[in-house]
Amino acid sequence: MTTIIDVARKAQVSKSTVSRVISGNGYVSQESRKKVLEAMEALAYSPNLIARNLQSGETKTIGFLAQGFFDPLGVFLQSFISIAKTYNYYVTLYFTDGDKKKEIEALNQMKYKQLDGVLILTRANSWDVIEPYSIYGPISTWHRIDSERIYSSYVDHYSGYLRSLDYLFQRGYRSIGHVLGNAENLNTKARMRAITDFNNKHQLPLEEKWIFHDKTRLDNGRSIAQLWHELPQKTDAMAFYTDSVAAGFISELQTLGYSIPEDVAVIGFDNSEISRLMHITTVDYSIKHQAENSFIYIHNQLNQEKISERKMSVELIERKTVPINQK
Amino acid sequence: MTTIIDVARKAQVSKSTVSRVISGNGYVSQESRKKVLEAMEALAYSPNLIARNLQSGETKTIGFLAQGFFDPLGVFLQSFISIAKTYNYYVTLYFTDGDKKKEIEALNQMKYKQLDGVLILTRANSWDVIEPYSIYGPISTWHRIDSERIYSSYVDHYSGYLRSLDYLFQRGYRSIGHVLGNAENLNTKARMRAITDFNNKHQLPLEEKWIFHDKTRLDNGRSIAQLWHELPQKTDAMAFYTDSVAAGFISELQTLGYSIPEDVAVIGFDNSEISRLMHITTVDYSIKHQAENSFIYIHNQLNQEKISERKMSVELIERKTVPINQK
DNA sequence: CTGTTAGCGCATTCAG
DNA sequence: CTGAATGCGCTAACAG
Numbered sequence: 262m263t264t265i266i267d268v269a270r271k272a273q274v275s276k277s278t279v280s281r282v283i284s285g286n287g288y289v290s291q292e293s294r295k296k297v298l299e300a301m302e303a304l305a306y307s308p309n310l311i312a313r314n315l316q317s318g319e320t321k322t323i324g325f326l327a328q329g330f331f332d333p334l335g336v337f338l339q340s341f342i343s344i345a346k347t348y349n350y351y352v353t354l355y356f357t358d359g360d361k362k363k364e365i366e367a368l369n370q371m372k373y374k375q376l377d378g379v380l381i382l383t384r385a386n387s388w389d390v391i392e393p394y395s396i397y398g399p400i401s402t403w404h405r406i407d408s409e410r411i412y413s414s415y416v417d418h419y420s421g422y423l424r425s426l427d428y429l430f431q432r433g434y435r436s437i438g439h440v441l442g443n444a445e446n447l448n449t450k451a452r453m454r455a456i457t458d459f460n461n462k463h464q465l466p467l468e469e470k471w472i473f474h475d476k477t478r479l480d481n482g483r484s485i486a487q488l489w490h491e492l493p494q495k496t497d498a499m500a501f502y503t504d505s506v507a508a509g510f511i512s513e514l515q516t517l518g519y520s521i522p523e524d525v526a527v528i529g530f531d532n533s534e535i536s537r538l539m540h541i542t543t544v545d546y547s548i549k550h551q552a553e554n555s556f557i558y559i560h561n562q563l564n565q566e567k568i569s570e571r572k573m574s575v576e577l578i579e580r581k582t583v584p585i586n587q588k
Numbered sequence: 589m590t591t592i593i594d595v596a597r598k599a600q601v602s603k604s605t606v607s608r609v610i611s612g613n614g615y616v617s618q619e620s621r622k623k624v625l626e627a628m629e630a631l632a633y634s635p636n637l638i639a640r641n642l643q644s645g646e647t648k649t650i651g652f653l654a655q656g657f658f659d660p661l662g663v664f665l666q667s668f669i670s671i672a673k674t675y676n677y678y679v680t681l682y683f684t685d686g687d688k689k690k691e692i693e694a695l696n697q698m699k700y701k702q703l704d705g706v707l708i709l710t711r712a713n714s715w716d717v718i719e720p721y722s723i724y725g726p727i728s729t730w731h732r733i734d735s736e737r738i739y740s741s742y743v744d745h746y747s748g749y750l751r752s753l754d755y756l757f758q759r760g761y762r763s764i765g766h767v768l769g770n771a772e773n774l775n776t777k778a779r780m781r782a783i784t785d786f787n788n789k790h791q792l793p794l795e796e797k798w799i800f801h802d803k804t805r806l807d808n809g810r811s812i813a814q815l816w817h818e819l820p821q822k823t824d825a826m827a828f829y830t831d832s833v834a835a836g837f838i839s840e841l842q843t844l845g846y847s848i849p850e851d852v853a854v855i856g857f858d859n860s861e862i863s864r865l866m867h868i869t870t871v872d873y874s875i876k877h878q879a880e881n882s883f884i885y886i887h888n889q890l891n892q893e894k895i896s897e898r899k900m901s902v903e904l905i906e907r908k909t910v911p912i913n914q915k
Numbered sequence: 916c917t918g919t920t921a922g923c924g925c926a927t928t929c930a931g
Numbered sequence: 932c933t934g935a936a937t938g939c940g941c942t943a944a945c946a947g
Contacts, residue, residue: 264924275934280926287927288932310700311647312924315638315939322680330662339657342683346690351702353649353680356669363673373637374940375678481865512865535865538808538839591940602918607942614943615916639940642923701924 263304272300283308319377322351323559326367327382328359331481332505332533333548334382337403340552341380348560348568350377361385371397378559399562401555403548405447412558414551419451421544421575422500425528426459428542428577429498433586434526438471438496440485440506449474452502471496481509489525490517497525497588504529504536504543511539511582527582540581547574590631599627610635646704649678650886653694654709655686658808659832659860660875661709664730667879668707675887675895677704688712698724705886708738726889728882730875732774739885741878746778748871748902749827752855753786755869755904756825760913761853765798765823767812767833776801779829798823808836816852817844824852824915831856831863831870838866838909854909867908874901 265283269276274293281287282297289297300306314320323345327334342352353376355367364385370376371394378399384391388406395410405415429437439456441449460467470492473485485506489495501507507529511521521527529536532545550571561567592610596603601620608614609624616624627633641647650672654661669679680703682694691712697703698721708729711718715733722737732742756764766783768776787794797819800812812833816822828834834856838848848854856863859872877898888894 262924265926266924276925277927277935278933281933284926290932293933307696307699309642309924310697310702311638311642311645312939313926315636315642315924315941316926318939320638325681330666335657335662338681339683342681343685346683351680351682353678354652354665354669355678356666356673358670369634370637372634375637481861508865512867515867534808535862538835538862539866540839540842589940592942593940603941604919604943605917608917611942617916620917636940639923640942642925642940643942645923 262309263306264309265306267304268297268300268306271304272296318374319563320351320375321349322353322376323556324355324367324370324376324379325352325382326355326357326364326379326384328385329356329383331383331503332508332535333503333531336533336548337382337552340549341556344553344556348556350556350560357385359385361390364391368394368397377563380555380559399559401558403551403555405451407447412555414554414558415448416546416551416573416575417451418448419455421530421546422452422455423459424575424577425500425530425544426455429500429526429528429583430459430463432526432583433588434498434583435465436468436471436494436496436498438473438489438499440473440475440482440499440501440510442474442502443476444474449502475502475506482506483509483513486510486513486517490514490519495525497586498583499525499527501527501529504531504533504541507541507543507582508535508539511541522582522584526584526586529582532576532578536578536580542580542583543578545576545578550574589636590633591636592633594631595624595627595633598631599623645701646890647678647702648676649680649703650883651682651694651697651703651706652679652709653682653684653691653706653711655712656683656710658710659835659862660830660858663860663875664709664879667876668883671880671883675883677883677887684712686712688717692717695721695724704890707882707886726886728885730878730882732778734774739882741881741885742775743873743878743900743902744778745775746782748857748873749779749782749829750786751902751904752827752857752871753782756827756853756855756910757786757790759853759910760915761825761910762792763795763798763821763823763825765800765816765826767800767802767809767826767828767837769801769829770803771801776829802829802833809833809838810836810840813837813840813844817841817846822852824913825910826852826854828854828856831858831860831868834868834870834909835862835866838868849909849911853911853913856909859903859905863905863907869907869910870905872903872905877901 265276265279269279278293279297281289282294345352357363381402392408392410401412403414406413441452443449475485507527511527529541529543532543536543550573553571557568557570592603592606596606605620606624608616609621672679684690705726719735719737728739730741733740768779802812834854838854856868856870859870863870877900880898884895884897
């Protein structure tokens with residue numbers, strides 16, 4: 262392996278001079294520069310970034326934590342990596358499988374100086390446990406949390422969900438079921454408020470048994486389909502907190518012999534690829550921008566030059582799973 | 589930041605002793621060990637991994653290169669990360685967007701000592717360009733290539749595809765269209781051979797216009813649906829090289845007013861989540877095992893202790909898009 | 916069993 | 932404009 266010293270020797274200069282031409286810091290005469298460049302070329306020299314990292318104290322890499330693979334992750338990840346690359350950051354992935362220890366290990370990589378910052382897509386530990394790690398480096402997430410120390414690129418799920426419900430109402434649906442995420446999640450709470458306000462506005466009763474909590478997300482809505490199937494009095498529409506779960510719900514109901522949307526209308530959330538493929542009406546809230554903002558926060562904490570945040574937006578995407586109600 | 593020296597000072601020993609208790613190499617008396625452990629605790633010391641990496645010359649991280657996000661990537665990635673973690677490796681992701689320069693940059697990270705090895709899921713450059721980088725570290729891929737220097741965890745696409753075609757034949761289909769990947773890809777060539785042999789065996793004519801090459805993969809089969817729609821004489825079945833393209837094909841045909849499988853039967857490949865959701869009959873060839881084998885190769889190149897490879901298998905998954913042909 | 920010494924490869928003072 | 936010296940934090944070889 263050729264090092265800076267080999268280059269220096271070959272170019273007949275000191276290694277500091279070589280270092281200067283590589284980094285571009287400091288003055289170097291044309292002549293010296295030329296000699297160094299030639300020597301580098303001749304020796305096929307390439308810098309050892311570990312050494313540079315040790316010196317600078319940073320690795321230019323950001324950890325991306327998620328429990329595992331689920332649908333919106335793809336879009337988020339791709340946008341995140343893309344913007345990170347633009348600003349010369351790398352992204353390393355940690356799947357925790359919901360294991361708290363694994364998550365802590367990943368968080369600790371900041372302490373060990375392996376990671377400059379961390380993005381949490383889906384967490385395993387409670388925020389109280391995670392928060393203290395922010396002393397080792399910036400942490401951001403797309404979940405809605407109230408914290409001074411963790412950035413949240415959340416969108417307004419209250420109004421987003423209300424948008425879905427109003428749309429169902431306009432199209433003639435009155436008995437609406439809800440599939441929400443983990444009850445402790447603030448996004449879920451925002452949706453719960455939307456449900457309450459929606460029911461009050463339209464004088465609809467709140468049916469507790471029509472609210473489902475999909476805690477695991479693992480079976481992608483299949484179990485929810487079973488529960489719906491066993492419902493004595495079925496809803497004529499179902500609103501979901503995420504497309505992949507809506508997709509699994511539809512898929513399973515079809516297996517059980519139902520037709521969608523004839524037997525039940527479905528509205529998703531995320532506008533992910535699966536919703537496009539399965540013609541599911543959904544809500545787009547720009548995961549891309551969220552990913553970018555999450556990165557921007559981390560970047561701005563780490564660097565002097567600041568990037569400005571992207572604007573968020575929410576949009577309803579009409580497809581085929583919410584026709585006008587004929588019943 | 590507290591370093592090994594602070595700990596040594598506090599514990600009243602030399603830094604080598606501290607290093608010994610951390611790494612577990614060499615002998616340390618109970619007494620010294622105890623003092624060191626206490627000091628570490630008291631100072632909340634944690635090792636700087638960059639320094640360790642500089643010393644060892646490796647980073648324990650593997651680059652995962654892909655053009656961008658597409659369906660089977662999720663399963664592959666998850667399995668890959670999972671096994672990598674088991675052997676204490678990290679995975680950093682590089683999306684090339686099909687840009688050759690970006691891919692080279694990523695490959696160069698091995699030269700810069702930032703990456704110990706590289707997995708290529710989908711490439712941008714030709715293999716001839718990629719191969720020389722193997723001098724900097726092990727490279728593996730799931731594509732089928734003939735190379736001494738790049739490992740290929742491919743499965744036998746010839747027999748896998750023949751399996752699909754025989755299944756279609758058994759179920760009564762005689763006019764079969766094919767959607768294949770890039771024509772230069774060896775997997776594609778294997779499938780072409782399967783088509784030829786299949787046609788010969790059953791005395792079916794080879795219809796060139798029924799063979800489609802999906803070069804981009806970007807629109808997920810939508811354009812193929814258009815082409816099929818414009819076919820003067822339509823096939824009664826379509827076989828695909830990957831599920832996501834089959835899914836897009838179905839989705840687009842539905843938009844055009846067709847019914848699947850009534851108007852055309854569809855068989856996919858990969859057994860990915862999307863095929864399960866959309867009830868697409870497909871072939872499972874254990875992406876998980878491929879991911880594991882890809883990692884195992886890299887690991888074995890890098891380490892003394894060898895892990896043994898996983899066995900591969902191919903299995904047909906019957907779902908709803910290939911009913912018995914009634915026509 | 917332990918301390919001293921010498922690097923790993925590079926960047927950055929500080930003189931000159 | 933350039934070289935010598937120092938250090939980033941840790942590991943490993945070598946004496947003792």
